[in-house]
Amino acid sequence: MSPNLNPEDIYSQFINQVTDYAIFATDNDGIITFWNEGAHRLKGYTEDEIIGQFFGVLFTEEDRERGLPEEELRVAREKGVYEGEGPRRKKDGSLFHAKVSLTAIYGPDGKQLGFTKVTGDITKKKQLEEEITRRNEDLIQQKAELEKTNIDLDNFIYTASHDLKAPIANIEGLIEMLKQDLTNKKLLDDSSTILLQHVSISVERFKKTIMDLTEVSKLQKDFKESQKKETIQVEAVYEEVMADSGFMFYESPCEVTTDFKVKEIVFSRKNFRSILYNLLSNSFKYQSPSRPCKIAVKTYEEGDHVLLCVKDNGLGLSDKNLTHLYTMFKRFHDHVEGTGIGLYIVKRIVENEGGRIEVVTKENDGTEFKIYFKKEEVTLPV
Template identity: 55%
Template sequence: MNEKELRESLSTNFINQVKDYAIFAMDPKGMIVTWNMGAERLKGYCEEEVVGHYYGMLFPETYRQAGKPEEEIELALKNGVYEAHDWRRRKDGSHFWADVVLTPIYAGDGEHIGFTKVTGDITRQKEMQDELAKRHDALKDKNQELQRINLDLDNFVYTASHDLRSPITNIEGLVKYVKDDLSDAGCLSSETEFMLERVMLSVDRFKRTIEDLTEVSKLQKNAVELLSEEIINIETVYQDIIEDLGDPSDQPGIFIKTEFQVHQLKFSRKNFRSILYNLLSNAIKYRSPHRDCIIQVDTCLEDNAVVLKVKDNGLGMSKKQLRKLFTMFQRFHDHVDGTGIGLFMVKRIIDNAGGSIEVRSEEGVGSEFRVYFAAEL
């Protein structure tokens, strides 16, 4: 066997023994002239049933009636190759989703002498793609439904908090009137005064809760209307918060360290202030009574994000507490005032802005919050 015969033999045997793809040749008119084992396995026809027949027999009936086989030949000749994902037909009449490549073959003198056709069964891939598309659509519908529910809840919260303002203000006024009236009449005992003060404390807490609920309801509106972003100076916002907190470093046992590697951030000033204020005030409120309170506030650049870090050595949280950390009205310590809504608002602000927040905490050791903002400096 000479070299040419050897190459032809190897090529023929290789094609014939490929089992995962249908590989066959046709003459210039589309009549099948060769048929490999893969074609028999994939399409169900043996060689004797197809050789000498027009390759259109391998198409679904509707495709044949629409002239699809002729169209493929025309496009292959025009473009040099025809490639597509499409339906094909087996001998038993079943259809499968195929990856097809039809290529014109030319002799050395440029004469068109036929075509080669390679077909693979990618039905499983299509089923998986269709299933993923179906799940994506279902998730999209579910997400839209959740957005509607969230909007309805926000509207309810806003309406409820607004409607509660009037009666709680009336209660506050009535309690003050009763206290003043009893005092003027000389009938205000220490026990009665204590009870009225407790009522006023409850009223004040209720008012703070209403204010927090109002802020929560505004967050959704801000997500839709988008608070105007600006280039903010992080250290300026930090100093403003420190003044509002009464400069905690002046209190014995409280030390706040800062390292601002990133000084500016494109973000809503109001929302950034709310985030940093909540994280700082919580670090101070939940400090350990057994050691000095040390708080570290840093900013840095990581990948494509500006990171705000607030780390403390306070009371810390257990793994069970961490799972509920950003839930509305969740409080883990009762020795300080609070409505348990601050971190819920922080998480919502960050989510609405497309950022993220991470928490590392160990009970009795301390906590570290990391907030990731898009790095638009």
Template identity: 50%
Template structure:
């Protein structure tokens, strides 16, 4: 090493000859005092043109107007440095994407004497990143388009299948009833044959319910894609309407209904709200415990940002494992009552499609409590 060169001069030579990064220094006010070859190559200003200028000229015009250069100086001084990836401007007005590091300089006594600025041009890297992002977005849009097409095909298939199955299922049901009458008239309807006929009729009924549920799932999916009409619902009126339906002969076992509607109105799709409440109340009645009186409590209250509907019963209850599978399509846990296991799946879909959520707490032999959270700001 040439001892005639001082440490300061070597540092100066080193900084001067770096060409891939713009390195310059400013005084405490941001006035450029040192300018290397890399700064000239990247920024377009010669040393003579740059020195004495406020470093803010290297920022886009809108950044200068917003006072961004001064904010950088203040942030660097306050935090020890300022680092970012952002747009910077060349002498000819063109912009490039850069990594910037602004660092305050202090003398041996700790006095602030200026700033150093290191800028790297990473426009090519940004262009590659943007192209990759565009490709990923294009691939995502293509995938979404394919999924929408698949969903549409599935909806059409379900609709066609359910429509085409209705007629033969109805014919089978009618033929079985006719067969039962013919057997009875021929004195051939003994206990064995009657049981077989009833099992066939029962299977046909379950198939009919499944077809109806598949149709309902298709409707629910279409409703989620369309803007379903939202209106102000009177909770008490909907409840009374449901109760009148459940009180129809043969539809309800004896249950004591207790209500506490602290929130009387709700902004939601009336059709969907009725379906949600009907499913929860009818399930509470359906799965009551035979050894004790059935009590169903229905409650609403405000819990920002939600209106909460609670339906609590003292029925059979569910195990933790059953609760984990509760909202699965066609999942049933009790066989002593009719059902296809589609109701709660649909309830969850309707609630979540509207930005809400549903929770359940249950214990075997004690009962279950469902909490439905409707957005209060719809």
């Protein structure tokens, strides 16, 4: 130890070199007796300006009026330390958010000598916390508004689809009556027959649209009621879809290959079947007229997901059309029947269960859909 420095000098030098925190000392009445360089930098007062003043000068006027400086001294005397957060005032009048610790100091004889106070500026931390809180509140409000919008939309869809069924049935009946009347009066010529056929086809399309609207509403209702998950045999569902949907006897048959590396998946069977049906249906419908149709269906693991991939060599989509791919009732090819609702339903099912859907496509060069299911443990039968 240098002969020119005693322990008190070393302590004083150490405290003064701490510049990120305001450290000062007071006597038992809260009169400031020591002031480090960090206190000067944080609060703006020099040592000569502040020593001898009551430490309450560092508080806001509101906190002084409600007796907070005296309360801090009281708690520190009784409990040994006071800790808290709140606004503090600088010399120039500006405020910062502080984290403070006021500690009672005792001599060797146990008699209290005064207090030391350490103050840190946590303004940026507080602002960040407030911003996070504000954003969370905004997200909660947006979520609530979105849920309300979805409920309103579902109610509208249900009401519209339900209320339109009766008029459509009446129109069908009137068409049949008109056809019978024209036949009885021998007025049903080739032109009238064609017109009635067109009307009937339009009515059938309208009925299909209503059915799809009902399916969308039911999809949301099923999600809210939490579809029961089970262990699905992927190949069995695939064969069921191919047989029941008539894909094996499609007017333009496709060469379909399968590679089920993952043979079982935990999911709602009804929803998995719907996903597979819609993806296969698209591949069959939108095959290219310039080459033999080929479709590849496979499953495999990738990280925390199980993937279902359906790849074809069909018409594909342009970059422009990709942005509207999952839009309800949006269609990009008019030469086949459909309402354009299938991919919307697939996306809703997958995302409702925490998965995602990706697509790789190029116009006139085929399409590959990848469905990411969250990997879950396969439940074995008891």
